[in-house]
Amino acid sequence: xxxxxxxxxxxxxxxxxxxxxxxxxxxxxxxxxxxxxxxxxxxxxxxxxxxxxxxxxxxxxxxxxxxxxxxxxxxxxxxxxxxxxxxxxxxxxxxxxxxxxxxxxxxxxxxxxxxxxxxxxxxxxxxxxxxxxxxxxxxxxxxxxxxxxxxxxxxxxxxxxxxxxxxxxxxxxxxxxxxxxxxxxxxxxxxxxxxxxxxxxxxxxxxxxxxxxxxxxxxxxxxxxxx
Amino acid sequence: xxxxxxxxxxxxxxxxxxxxxxxxxxxxxxxxxxxxxxxxxxxxxxxxxxxxxxxxxxxxxxxxxxxxxxxxxxxxxxxxxxxxxxxxxxxxxxxxxxxxxxxxxxxxxxxxxxxxxxxxxxxxxxxxxxxxxxxxxxxxxxxxxxxxxxxxxxxxxxxxxxxxxxxxxxxxxxxxxxxxxxxxxxxxxxxxxxxxxxxxxxxxxxxxxxxxxxxxxxxxxxxxxxxxxxxxxxxxxxxxx
Numbered sequence: 160x161x162x163x164x165x166x167x168x169x170x171x172x173x174x175x176x177x178x179x180x181x182x183x184x185x186x187x188x189x190x191x192x193x194x195x196x197x198x199x200x201x202x203x204x205x206x207x208x209x210x211x212x213x214x215x216x217x218x219x220x221x222x223x224x225x226x227x228x229x230x231x232x233x234x235x236x237x238x239x240x241x242x243x244x245x246x247x248x249x250x251x252x253x254x255x256x257x258x259x260x261x262x263x264x265x266x267x268x269x270x271x272x273x274x275x276x277x278x279x280x281x282x283x284x285x286x287x288x289x290x291x292x293x294x295x296x297x298x299x300x301x302x303x304x305x306x307x308x309x310x311x312x313x314x315x316x317x318x319x320x321x322x323x324x325x326x327x328x329x330x331x332x333x334x335x336x337x338x339x340x341x342x343x344x345x346x347x348x349x350x351x352x353x354x355x356x357x358x359x360x361x362x363x364x365x366x367x368x369x370x371x372x373x374x375x376x377x378x379x380x381x382x383x384x385x386x
Numbered sequence: 387x388x389x390x391x392x393x394x395x396x397x398x399x400x401x402x403x404x405x406x407x408x409x410x411x412x413x414x415x416x417x418x419x420x421x422x423x424x425x426x427x428x429x430x431x432x433x434x435x436x437x438x439x440x441x442x443x444x445x446x447x448x449x450x451x452x453x454x455x456x457x458x459x460x461x462x463x464x465x466x467x468x469x470x471x472x473x474x475x476x477x478x479x480x481x482x483x484x485x486x487x488x489x490x491x492x493x494x495x496x497x498x499x500x501x502x503x504x505x506x507x508x509x510x511x512x513x514x515x516x517x518x519x520x521x522x523x524x525x526x527x528x529x530x531x532x533x534x535x536x537x538x539x540x541x542x543x544x545x546x547x548x549x550x551x552x553x554x555x556x557x558x559x560x561x562x563x564x565x566x567x568x569x570x571x572x573x574x575x576x577x578x579x580x581x582x583x584x585x586x587x588x589x590x591x592x593x594x595x596x597x598x599x600x601x602x603x604x605x606x607x608x609x610x611x612x613x614x615x616x617x618x619x620x621x622x623x624x625x626x627x
Binding site for chain 2: 372
């Protein structure tokens with residue numbers, strides 16, 4: 160049996176998921192607004208002192224990014240699972256690894272990337288310097304794909320379960336902790352003037368690890384959920 | 387004698403029943419001995435007074451919490467890889483005991499922290515990573531609890547446990563690194579004064595007691611899980627009457 164070549168399958172998945180995301184762009188936008196609103200709530204809860212806000216900004220932005228990318232995970236497999244497309248994808252001769260990777264890439268393009276692009280705006284709200292802002296963007300650029308990759312495992316495991324939304328947060332958030340530490344740590348370090356290269360390198364290492372292992376684990380989880 | 391026959395729940399069920407007293411009774415004896423040595427023979431610490439005596443529960447509990455997570459992941463992986471039911475049931479049985487010990491180590495840790503550090507909780511690297519370990523246990527337990535089909539629950543739990551085990555060292559080192567970066571409350575656990583032999587002895591006895599207790603309790607829970615899952619099998623009907 161000959162399907163399309165492997166790489167074109169990957170491209171096909173990405174384009175298809177992007178098209179679907181465009182059709183349902185309200186979902187995509189609401190995740191972004193969620194991010195924006197959560198970050199804006201912190202000054203209201205804590206008070207407007209610039210000094211304090213600058214101190215907590217990296218953590219606040221990163222935690223909000225964690226929550227926003229967790230919320231977007233529901234879209235990753237659920238719709239395809241409901242209309243049976245996912246089952247067909249499992250039957251294709253191409254490796255499931257690429258299907259998962261393609262879906263994760265598409266998800267990141269519509270959630271992680273816009274979130275990263277929006278983050279300087281939020282950083283300015285919190286009075287970050289331009290140097291810290293650039294580190295924030297770079298850390299999110301490296302970190303949000305890791306979040307999407309790890310999240311895909313959780314999304315695959317909780318497919319079709321009752322209470323999936325809350326469950327996925329319990330599964331995925333503890334696994335997000337290293338990303339949070341290194342991401343916020345990089346920005347912290349740049350605010351303190353010691354440069355965030357160390358954390359950024361570690362974040363990059365996490366990205367490589369997640370790229371290799373997470374789609375594989377998510378594929379295994381998909382097979383378990385769909386058998 | 388063919389040991390492999392005990393891989394079947396039906397033949398392991400009676401064996402587990404016979405094994406439980408062999409672990410439960412020594413566990414009870416060692417708990418009594420360990421607590422006696424810990425409370426009456428071990429000397430009072432010159433820095434912390436009698437408050438330190440909580441380590442006889444705290445340290446074994448923390449060790450068991452970590453060890454049982456790895457053990458649970460190993461059993462879950464075996465059950466998944468060889469499509470065997472018993473190891474998967476073992477993993478589910480271990481998860482509760484492991485979570486209990488992790489919780490216990492957090493509670494005793496904060497009870498110990500109050501008199502010695504003057505605070506219930508500090509964001510120390512060890513405390514934080516133990517807390518995250520508890521979260522991982524809770525994730526495993528709640529994932530299995532929300533899947534109705536037991537075999538799917540076993541396999542999904544196995545994936546999560548393996549991902550968790552790979553993450554444990556990453557989390558541990560990241561938390562340690564985070565802790566040194568933030569330079570919060572720098573209160574160290576004991577400046578490592580050499581331990582008096584009775585203290586160490588009591589701790590090791592308590593550790594052995596916790597091991598034996600875990601084995602006994604996990605076997606008992608395993609028997610319940612076997613009965614629940616194999617309720618349609620003849621041996622289960624026999625056993626439950």
